[in-house]
Amino acid sequence: MKRELPMLLxxxxxxxxxxxxLSHYQRTEMQWQLHTNQWWAFLAATAVxxxxxxxxRLHMHRIRRKVAHWQMSAWCLFVMASFGxxxxxxxxxxxxxxxxxxxxxxxxxxxxxxxxxxxxxxxxYIASAAYRSFRMRNLEATVMMVTAAVLMxxxxxxxxxxxxxxGDMAGWFMDIINAPAQRGLAIGIFLGSYAMxxxxxxxxxxxxxxx
Amino acid sequence: MSIWERFERIxxxxxxxxxxxxxxxxxxxxxxxxVYITPLxxxxxxxxxxxxxxxxxxxxxxxxxxxxxxxxxxMRALLHHLFQNDHKVVMMAQWELGAMHSSTxxxxxxxxxxxxxxxxxxxxxWRAGSENWFIGLRDDFIGGMVGVDMxxxxxxxxxxxxxxxxxxxxxxxxxxxxxxxxxxxxxWVTYNPNMPLFVQATAxxxxxxxxxxxxxxxxALLSGQAGGAQYEQLVGQLGEASRLMDPQGAGHLLIIxxxxxxxxxxxxxxxxxxxK
Amino acid sequence: xxxxxxxxxxAKWGFLADDxxxxxxxxxxxxxLILTYYVITRARAGFPIPHIRxxxxxxxxxxxxxxxxxxxxxxxxxxxxxxxDQQESWAFWVYLAHTAKLCAQYDTRIINCVSDEISLAIxxxxxxxxxxxxxxxxxxxxxxxxxxxxQQFAWVAGVIGMLERERPxxxxxxxxxxxxxxxxxxxxxxxxxxxxxxxxSAFQLPFFVATCDYVLIGEELYVGAAYIxxxxxxxxxxxxxxxxxxxxxxxxxxxxxLETFKAExxxxxxxxxxxx
Amino acid sequence: MHMFEGFLSADWWQVWLGxxxxxxxxxxxxxxxALYRFAEHTLVGGYVAYRVVxxxxxxxxxxxxxxxxRDGQWIYLFVLFVGLLLYTRYGPSQYxxxxxxxIALNVGYFVGLRMAMLPRPTMVQITAAFRNLWVTxxxxxxxxxxxxxxxxxxxxxxxxxxxxxxxxxxWRPTQWSGRLGRYLLMVxxxxxxxxxxxxxxxxxxxxxxxxxxxxxxxxx
Numbered sequence: 017m018k019r020e021l022p023m024l025l026x027x028x029x030x031x032x033x034x035x036x037x038l039s040h041y042q043r044t045e046m047q048w049q050l051h052t053n054q055w056w057a058f059l060a061a062t063a064v065x066x067x068x069x070x071x072x073r074l075h076m077h078r079i080r081r082k083v084a085h086w087q088m089s090a091w092c093l094f095v096m097a098s099f100g101x102x103x104x105x106x107x108x109x110x111x112x113x114x115x116x117x118x119x120x121x122x123x124x125x126x127x128x129x130x131x132x133x134x135x136x137x138x139x140x141y142i143a144s145a146a147y148r149s150f151r152m153r154n155l156e157a158t159v160m161m162v163t164a165a166v167l168m169x170x171x172x173x174x175x176x177x178x179x180x181x182x183g184d185m186a187g188w189f190m191d192i193i194n195a196p197a198q199r200g201l202a203i204g205i206f207l208g209s210y211a212m213x214x215x216x217x218x219x220x221x222x223x224x225x226x227x
Numbered sequence: 228m229s230i231w232e233r234f235e236r237i238x239x240x241x242x243x244x245x246x247x248x249x250x251x252x253x254x255x256x257x258x259x260x261x262v263y264i265t266p267l268x269x270x271x272x273x274x275x276x277x278x279x280x281x282x283x284x285x286x287x288x289x290x291x292x293x294x295x296x297x298x299x300x301x302m303r304a305l306l307h308h309l310f311q312n313d314h315k316v317v318m319m320a321q322w323e324l325g326a327m328h329s330s331t332x333x334x335x336x337x338x339x340x341x342x343x344x345x346x347x348x349x350x351x352x353w354r355a356g357s358e359n360w361f362i363g364l365r366d367d368f369i370g371g372m373v374g375v376d377m378x379x380x381x382x383x384x385x386x387x388x389x390x391x392x393x394x395x396x397x398x399x400x401x402x403x404x405x406x407x408x409x410x411x412x413x414x415w416v417t418y419n420p421n422m423p424l425f426v427q428a429t430a431x432x433x434x435x436x437x438x439x440x441x442x443x444x445x446x447a448l449l450s451g452q453a454g455g456a457q458y459e460q461l462v463g464q465l466g467e468a469s470r471l472m473d474p475q476g477a478g479h480l481l482i483i484x485x486x487x488x489x490x491x492x493x494x495x496x497x498x499x500x501x502x503k
Numbered sequence: 504x505x506x507x508x509x510x511x512x513x514a515k516w517g518f519l520a521d522d523x524x525x526x527x528x529x530x531x532x533x534x535x536l537i538l539t540y541y542v543i544t545r546a547r548a549g550f551p552i553p554h555i556r557x558x559x560x561x562x563x564x565x566x567x568x569x570x571x572x573x574x575x576x577x578x579x580x581x582x583x584x585x586x587x588d589q590q591e592s593w594a595f596w597v598y599l600a601h602t603a604k605l606c607a608q609y610d611t612r613i614i615n616c617v618s619d620e621i622s623l624a625i626x627x628x629x630x631x632x633x634x635x636x637x638x639x640x641x642x643x644x645x646x647x648x649x650x651x652x653x654q655q656f657a658w659v660a661g662v663i664g665m666l667e668r669e670r671p672x673x674x675x676x677x678x679x680x681x682x683x684x685x686x687x688x689x690x691x692x693x694x695x696x697x698x699x700x701x702x703x704s705a706f707q708l709p710f711f712v713a714t715c716d717y718v719l720i721g722e723e724l725y726v727g728a729a730y731i732x733x734x735x736x737x738x739x740x741x742x743x744x745x746x747x748x749x750x751x752x753x754x755x756x757x758x759x760x761l762e763t764f765k766a767e768x769x770x771x772x773x774x775x776x777x778x779x
Numbered sequence: 780m781h782m783f784e785g786f787l788s789a790d791w792w793q794v795w796l797g798x799x800x801x802x803x804x805x806x807x808x809x810x811x812x813a814l815y816r817f818a819e820h821t822l823v824g825g826y827v828a829y830r831v832v833x834x835x836x837x838x839x840x841x842x843x844x845x846x847x848x849r850d851g852q853w854i855y856l857f858v859l860f861v862g863l864l865l866y867t868r869y870g871p872s873q874y875x876x877x878x879x880x881x882i883a884l885n886v887g888y889f890v891g892l893r894m895a896m897l898p899r900p901t902m903v904q905i906t907a908a909f910r911n912l913w914v915t916x917x918x919x920x921x922x923x924x925x926x927x928x929x930x931x932x933x934x935x936x937x938x939x940x941x942x943x944x945x946x947x948x949x950w951r952p953t954q955w956s957g958r959l960g961r962y963l964l965m966v967x968x969x970x971x972x973x974x975x976x977x978x979x980x981x982x983x984x985x986x987x988x989x990x991x992x993x994x995x996x997x998x999x
Binding site for chain 4: 528532554625628650653654657658668705708720723726741742744745746748749751758761771773774777
């Protein structure tokens with residue numbers, strides 16, 4: 017029950033999906049796959065409160081032990097509880113409230129700017145990364161740097177102003193070197209990941225079941 | 228310590244500060260760098276021009292607000308273009324935050340052209356279940372969406388969505404995927420290869436998607452803000468993307484200058500180290 | 504119970520083609536499956552298996568954990584989008600189990616930040632088992648497995664805040680990353696952590712290559728996952744993979760010869776077969 | 780002062796809250812500080828709540844209310860039960876193993892998907908590697924196109940040969956082509972990096988544009 021059944025369930029689920037995908041269920045007129053997919057999507061959605069439990073436990077511990085910045089933990093829990101309950105109870109628990117004006121207003125004026133700014137930090141990090149790592153230490157770093165520079169000048173419309181053929185040169189790097197290199201990488205990744213999938217399928221990897 | 232040695236060990240905060248200065252200045256005083264239109268942007272424009280009137284176009288917002296600056300300009304310009312030519316738009320989202328963000332844009336543009344919800348445009352949003360959900364849409368659009376749009380309206384009661392049985396070329400003229408990562412373009416290419424696919428991607432993804440363009444799995448590919456600026460020019464609705472192309476160039480110049488100086492410092496210092 | 508759905512398109516014979524690449528994909532699956540089974544049976548029977556070439560990043564893994572132990576600082580290991588549906592996550596679980604066990608043996612804290620609920624339960628289980636196997640079940644601290652929302656930049660905000668406050672000496676970024684790759688790697692660099700990345704996304708590899716100390720590129724991520732246990736059966740799967748790779752070299756060369764020498768306007772037989 | 784137009788109205792608050800959180804996050808570039816921590820914890824708590832709300836509204840409730848109760852698909856009750864087994868991890872420890880069932884089902888179902896679907900997009904990439912190494916147009920030989928085809932062909936093969944792990948790894952030609960493949964891969968990475976910088980700068984420009992034209996109301 018504890019060891020064999022989960023393994024069997026996993027194998028059964030994998031075989032079911034494999035059969036559904038390869039057999040092209042449209043023949044059966046019952047659209048079995050459509051329904052099984054919907055059941056599994058629902059199964060995944062039922063896990064949503066695990067994150068809430070984890071977050072509560074972590075921050076409750078911090079508050080109880082009064083570790084540094086425990087006030088922030090309290091604030092985090094407050095934000096989660098108030099925003100979540102507001103969204104769910106806004107139009108009653110059985111009606112969708114997420115498109116309601118004030119719920120969207122909070123999303124647009126608090127979460128979205130913070131999220132976008134977080135992402136925009138990349139503009140600075142990429143400058144310092146380029147400065148620090150593009151040095152002519154060895155041939156590898158040098159070829160990477162030169163191609164990056166060519167593409168950068170093209171992106172900024174500066175390359176084409178210097179020489180009309182610049183765009184073509186950048187395009188050559190993208191289409192003739194980059195695309196096939198990506199292709200080689202992708203084929204390798206496919207083989208590697210497929211071996212990984214087969215290890216899961218054959219039950220060689222079962223770390224996730226705690227076995 | 229010589230100036231070069233100091234330069235090599237520069238505090239990243241100085242670089243951050245320089246970058247801030249270089250990016251903000253041209254925003255206040257624009258320079259006016261030119262915009263070149265690429266064939267891959269032109270392809271999207273031509274496709275929209277050739278669509279029969281009243282076509283239903285599926286938008287897939289597979290991005291988070293984080294990358295909105297790169298993607299939103301094209302979405303706006305394209306909505307201008309579609310609404311001007313009297314086409315209809317159904318918006319779905321492979322990213323949950325994309326659903327929320329794009330609905331604001333869609334509502335705004337629809338109001339500007341006086342379009343009616345449920346007749347000219349609709350927003351069905353995001354559902355849980357990742358690929359399971361996505362694959363299901365290929366065969367049953369309304370069932371996969373649990374029968375409701377984002378605000379809980381019944382899809383079978385709205386004139387626009389009533390007959391949209393599946394995400395197939397019979398029902399939708401094409402998909403415009405606004406992608407900033409996974410899930411996104413790969414899902415369309417893998418699970419629904421029959422739909423004509425047009426992509427506005429963030430610049431970072433463009434090199435990887437070039438291989439799909441070559442194999443004709445993607446019909447048009449717009450790259451980041453540059454793509455937005457180009458489309459804005461084509462439609463004649465200059466907006467955010469066109470305005471921000473100048474600081475873009477300045478930022479690149481700064482990075483290239485830093486790279487060159489960094490390398491000079493590196494060479495000078497390694498000569499010194501070798502001499503010691 | 505199941506409703507009947509009107510068929511929108513013609514019937515398809517799955518196993519017998521008519522749907523894109525189904526057949527060639529199915530053949531590929533059978534070939535890989537048979538080869539893998541053959542090689543692991545040989546390995547189980549005790550026949551010698553070829554050694555795997557050295558992968559620098561993998562050797563550095565134990566070293567990095569050792570350094571964190573010496574400095575008395577935690578190890579941070581994370582995969583951003585570690586949802587259960589991705590093969591990268593499955594590979595990540597192998598690394599996580601290995602790292603957790605080592606950390607338990609060395610008495611070093613291991614911090615894992617998660618962005619998916621089901622994975623959260625799995626990661627807790629894996630780390631707990633690692634501590635159990637090392638014989639120190641009570642040293643496991645559930646507070647070090649942290650859920651930081653499933654949204655990319657909220658997650659990043661939480662992680663870089665954690666990096667600044669808790670200053671791990673080693674950062675292992677293994678698995679699936681998107682735009683946050685550079686933020687995490689640069690921030691790790693600023694706090695002076697030794698960094699190992701393993702990634703198979705062509706978008707993010709450039710950043711990892713530029714900023715991390717060691718990088719496992721593409722396929723190396725999966726091969727490392729097989730190799731890390733030093734188990735001949737696992738290594739056997741890599742041999743099967745290499746056999747297919749050799750065969751694909753042959754296919755590509757023959758395909759190219761056919762393409763070059765075929766008559767004008769004729770079809771390439773191999774291409775037709777592969778596309779089906 | 781243009782900044783204070785519509786003082787304390789909803790739109791004014793929206794702009795000012797946005798500006799506050801933008802600046803709070805940007806302050807991290809200088810150092811980790813209380814403002815940043817405030818934004819960080821708001822973001823984490825807010826997004827966890829947002830996910831719960833959106834799943835509740837769009838998946839859990841419609842499935843149970845419409846599909847289960849209205850349409851009588853009672854299988855969702857069973858699925859719900861299996862899904863809830865995951866929470867036994869947080870209960871008494873003798874039942875914690877029950878959580879393995881939903882995990883096994885979730886993972887196994889995707890193992891099947893990957894087995895069936897992973898080869899599919901790759902097949903096109905394999906056939907795309909078949910190149911015409913002698914390009915002619917209207918009967919005459921085209922030099923530049925031929926060179927490009929050769930470069931594409933060699934790049935694909937050498938990059939793939941870098942990923943030889945067990946077989947033929949000690950063979951001299953494989954080693955050389957593997958090394959060449961690694962350099963070509965670096966060229967590809969350089970191209971990606973160079974192309975990306977534009978995108979990353981754009982992200983900040985979007986924020987700066989917000990601060991300057993919507994909050995401070997200058998420029999543009």
